[in-house]
Amino acid sequence: MRLKLSQDYRRVFDAKCKLVTAFFVVYMASNQLEVARLGVIASKRCIRLATKRNQVRRLCREHFRVCSQQLRGYDWVIIARSVLANQNKLEQHRQLKKLLYLIEVKWLNQ
RNA sequence: UAAGCUGACUAGGCAGUCGCUGUGAUGUGUUUAUCAUAGAGGAAAGUCCGGGCUCCAUAGGAUGCAGUGCCAGAUAACGUCUGGGCGGUUAAAGCUGACGGAAAGUGCCACAGAAAAUAUACCGCCUAUGCACAUAGUAUAGGUAAGGGUGAAAUGGUGUGGUAAGAGCGCACCGCACUUGUGGCAACAUAGGUGGCAUGGCAAACCCCACUGGGAGCAAGACCAAAUAGAGGCUGAUGUUUCUUUUAAACAACCUGUGAUCCGCAGGCAGCCGGGUAGGUCGCUUGAGGUGUAUGGAGACAUACAUCCCAGAUGAAUGACUGUCCAUGACAGAACCCGGCUUAUCGGUCAGCUUACCAA
Numbered sequence: 001m002r003l004k005l006s007q008d009y010r011r012v013f014d015a016k017c018k019l020v021t022a023f024f025v026v027y028m029a030s031n032q033l034e035v036a037r038l039g040v041i042a043s044k045r046c047i048r049l050a051t052k053r054n055q056v057r058r059l060c061r062e063h064f065r066v067c068s069q070q071l072r073g074y075d076w077v078i079i080a081r082s083v084l085a086n087q088n089k090l091e092q093h094r095q096l097k098k099l100l101y102l103i104e105v106k107w108l109n110q
Numbered sequence: 111u112a113a114g115c116u117g118a119c120u121a122g123g124c125a126g127u128c129g130c131u132g133u134g135a136u137g138u139g140u141u142u143a144u145c146a147u148a149g150a151g152g153a154a155a156g157u158c159c160g161g162g163c164u165c166c167a168u169a170g171g172a173u174g175c176a177g178u179g180c181c182a183g184a185u186a187a188c189g190u191c192u193g194g195g196c197g198g199u200u201a202a203a204g205c206u207g208a209c210g211g212a213a214a215g216u217g218c219c220a221c222a223g224a225a226a227a228u229a230u231a232c233c234g235c236c237u238a239u240g241c242a243c244a245u246a247g248u249a250u251a252g253g254u255a256a257g258g259g260u261g262a263a264a265u266g267g268u269g270u271g272g273u274a275a276g277a278g279c280g281c282a283c284c285g286c287a288c289u290u291g292u293g294g295c296a297a298c299a300u301a302g303g304u305g306g307c308a309u310g311g312c313a314a315a316c317c318c319c320a321c322u323g324g325g326a327g328c329a330a331g332a333c334c335a336a337a338u339a340g341a342g343g344c345u346g347a348u349g350u351u352u353c354u355u356u357u358a359a360a361c362a363a364c365c366u367g368u369g370a371u372c373c374g375c376a377g378g379c380a381g382c383c384g385g386g387u388a389g390g391u392c393g394c395u396u397g398a399g400g401u402g403u404a405u406g407g408a409g410a411c412a413u414a415c416a417u418c419c420c421a422g423a424u425g426a427a428u429g430a431c432u433g434u435c436c437a438u439g440a441c442a443g444a445a446c447c448c449g450g451c452u453u454a455u456c457g458g459u460c461a462g463c464u465u466a467c468c469a470a
Contacts, residue, residue, distance in 0.1 A: 009425065039425060050155090050443050058130095058429050065129060066430085077425090 009039060012077050019106060023095045025079040026103065036071040038064045038078070046082040056080050056092070063096045070104065 012029040019026045031037065040060045042053045060078050064071065084092060 041425070051441095054428095054443060057426095062129080062430050 009077060012039075012075050019102065021095075021099060021102065023081055023084045024099055025081065026099065027077040027079075028103075029075050030073060031075045036064070036068050036073070037075045039076070040078050040080070042080040046080060047084070056084060059092055059096060063093075063100060067100055 012027045017028045019028075038061065040057045042056050044053070047053045047056060057080075060080070064076065064078075084095070
C-alpha cells in the first residue's frame with residue numbers, strides 16, 4: 001500500500017529508526033495494521049530528469065511488493081540519493097536487493 | 111539503380127503471470143473485496159508567442175513603454191500557416207529573408223586615403239605668363255577629375271563623339287528619378303515619354319510612420335471544515351463648514367485600488383512587520399475534440415452529414431518477471447486546456463519531385 005498522508009510521513013520520520021547506505025536512506029516505524037505501507041521519495045534536486053525519477057520510484061515499489069509479507073506491520077519511507085541516478089538498471093536492481101537484505105539483518109531478525 | 115530535396119506516418123511486436131490509478135457493476139455494510147474496462151508524447155520538454163477559462167468592482171483619455179513591419183488570404187488569435195511579389199543561393203528539385211521610411215531631423219562611418227559627405231585635389235593632365243637660346247625644368251595664375259594610389263564603400267556604368275586637357279558637355283545602350291498607359295484586389299511587373307544625375311552606407315544607432323497590447327495567473331478561483339484571532343506592534347488618520355456636544359454629512363487635502371506617469375473613475379480606513387495554516391470537495395477534462403465521406407477553394411482552411419468518447423493523478427498511477435521473434439529499441443513522463451514556434455532524438459515506412467546513368 002502507498003503511504004499518502006503528510007502526518008504519516010511525519011510519524012515515520014519522528015520514530016528515528018533509520019538505515020543509511022551509499023544509495024538509499026530508509027526510515028521505519030511500526031503501524032497497527034496487518035499490511036506494510038511504503039512511501040518513496042525521489043526529489044527533483046537529487047534526480048533531475050523526470051523519467052529517471054519515475055524509473056527509480058517504480059523499481060523501489062516493485063522490490064518492496066515482492067517482499068511485502070516479511071515487511072508487514074510497519075511503515076517504510078525510502079529516500080533515493082543522487083548517486084543512484086547515474087547507475088544502470090542492473091546495478092540499481094543489485095543495490096535494492098542488498099538493501100532489503102540489510103533491512104532483514106538489522107531489524108526483522110530481532 | 112544511385113544521389114539529393116520536400117511532405118506525411120511510425121516510435122519494438124506477440125503470449126503468459128503478479129501488481130498500480132481512475133471509472134462502472136456486484137457483494138459486504140462504511141471502506142474494503144471480486145469482475146469488467148480505460149490508462150503518457152511527437153516532442154508530454156523549453157516557457158518563446160497567441161487564445162480560451164478565472165479573478166482583480168471597468169479596461170476611458172493623454173504621454174510613455176513593449177511588440178509587429180513587402181502584398182493578399184486563413185484563423186478564436188498569433189511573432190503561426192497558405193499563396194503571391196522582390197532580393198539572395200543551388201546544376202536542378204528546392205532552400206532562404208529584421209523585406210516600411212535615409213530629398214522630417216540628430217548622429218556614426220576604425221585603419222588607410224587628398225577627400226567618408228557643407229565636399230575636395232596628393233601624385234597627375236592641360237593652358238597662359240615670367241625666368242630660360244630652346245626642348246626639358248622651375249615659379250605664379252587658371253582649367254580639369256580621364257589615369258594612379260587608399261578603402262568594406264569614392265559622387266552613375268560601358269562605348270563613342272568632343273576637347274588645350276577633360277567633363278552627361280553631346281549621343282547610344284544599361285541604371286536612376288519623374289510621368290503616362292497596360293496587366294494585377296495588391297505587393298509588383300511591363301511598354302512609351304521626359305529629365306540629364308540630383309538621392310554614398312548604417313534605422314540589429316536614436317528616430318519617424320502604420321498597426322496591436324489593462325494586470326495577474328489553476329498555488330487562478332469557488333465552497334465546506336478546523337484553528338489562531340475579529341489578537342499584538344509600528345506608520346499615517348489633517349483642515350474648514352453645519353450642529354450645544356458626540357455621532358453624522360459636505361468640501362478640500364490624505365491614503366488605497368486601477369502594478370509606468372498624469373487626468374479621470376471607485377473606495378474610507380489603509381499599509382507594513384511578525385506568527386500560523388495550505389485538510390477535503392469542485393475547478394478537472396465533451397473539446398476552436400477525433401475519424402470517415404461529400405462539397406467549395408490553387409492552398410492554408412471552411413461547410414454539411416454520419417460516427418466515436420479517447421489519462422485525470424495530487425508524498426503524485428503505465429511497472430516487474432518469463433518465453434519468443436527481429437532491425438536489439440533513441441530522445442524522453444501529462445499536472446487547467448488548446449493553436450504554434452524552438453530544442454533533443456537510434457531507427458523504420460510511404461508518397462511526390464529533381465539530376466545522373468542504363469534499357470526501350
